[in-house]
Amino acid sequence: MQELRSSRDVNVDGFLTDALQVKAHLARYLCLSLEELETRLPTSTDDLADLHPGAFRPEDATEFYEDKVGTGHLLELAAWHLSSADYIADTLRLQGMAARGQVLDFGGGIGTHALSAAALPTVDHVWFVDLNPHNQAFVQQRAEAMGLSHKLSVHRDLGSTGDVCFDAVVCLDVLEHLPDPSAQLREFHQRMATNAIALLNWYFFKGHNDEYPFHFDEPSLVDCFFRTLQGQFLEVFHPLLITARLYKKI
Numbered sequence: 001m002q003e004l005r006s007s008r009d010v011n012v013d014g015f016l017t018d019a020l021q022v023k024a025h026l027a028r029y030l031c032l033s034l035e036e037l038e039t040r041l042p043t044s045t046d047d048l049a050d051l052h053p054g055a056f057r058p059e060d061a062t063e064f065y066e067d068k069v070g071t072g073h074l075l076e077l078a079a080w081h082l083s084s085a086d087y088i089a090d091t092l093r094l095q096g097m098a099a100r101g102q103v104l105d106f107g108g109g110i111g112t113h114a115l116s117a118a119a120l121p122t123v124d125h126v127w128f129v130d131l132n133p134h135n136q137a138f139v140q141q142r143a144e145a146m147g148l149s150h151k152l153s154v155h156r157d158l159g160s161t162g163d164v165c166f167d168a169v170v171c172l173d174v175l176e177h178l179p180d181p182s183a184q185l186r187e188f189h190q191r192m193a194t195n196a197i198a199l200l201n202w203y204f205f206k207g208h209n210d211e212y213p214f215h216f217d218e219p220s221l222v223d224c225f226f227r228t229l230q231g232q233f234l235e236v237f238h239p240l241l242i243t244a245r246l247y248k249k250i
């Protein structure tokens with residue numbers, strides 16, 4: 001297996017080279033050869049959608065992400081970060097502008113942003129939160145391989161992070177997965193330090209071909225989300241992306 005690099009290589013260039021060695025890390029975690037992994041990545045978006053039962057009740061979301069998805073999101077997110085590397089790299093550049101002190105990565109997936117934040121000298125600690133136990137174990141393993149485990153802790157939910165106030169909140173491509181994204185915004189607001197920055201995006205859409213059946217898209221939910229966002233946060237301009245946005249607390 002390819003030699004794992006050190007935390008010095010965890011940066012945007014390292015991401016653009018090989019998505020921070022995600023294939024080597026994933027092959028190790030899933031006990032697959034690199035060749036076997038390559039055959040699984042192209043179908044990973046469809047495979048994840050196929051896990052979804054169809055009509056999705058909000059009360060089923062926790063069980064879906066915690067128990068049903070299994071390793072499906074690891075493969076789907078790895079394939080996405082590899083195929084959309086330029087976009088993800090811009091989100092990492094944006095994170096580099098905002099991340100400092102205590103950083104929350106909520107719904108952190110395969111850990112691209114959490115690990116990159118942990119490698120920043122401006123960051124003291126990253127709190128990686130994700131419902132999926134495979135995502136938690138994978139990111140813990142990656143942090144150890146990269147020599148970053150002393151700056152990153154892994155959690156199932158925000159409740160298990162204690163009472164830390166966050167200086168930066170990262171929540172990318174997660175809000176549309178939540179049955180109540182407005183409540184999640186309010187919780188972020190409560191846990192943010194006075195001058196904290198939140199880095200958020202959202203995609204309340206099931207896809208043109210229903211490839212994201214688990215995304216919530218009800219108009220009333222989206223209205224409620226924007227009312228909370230516009231009532232409690234002020235957008236901070238940045239020049240990098242129009243999808244991912246920065247906010248401070250009002």
Ligand SMILES: C[S@@+](CC[C@H](N)C(=O)[O-])C[C@H]1O[C@@H](n2cnc3c(N)ncnc32)[C@H](O)[C@@H]1O
Nearest residue numbers: 065077107108109129130131132172173174177
């Ligand atoms: C589309 S992925 C995004 C991952 C990562 N932020 C990225 O940009 O690649 C959504 C993630 O949110 C997690 N998730 C869904 N509901 C959650 C919840 N209520 N609390 C924490 N994580 C959740 C899923 O397990 C999944 O890893």
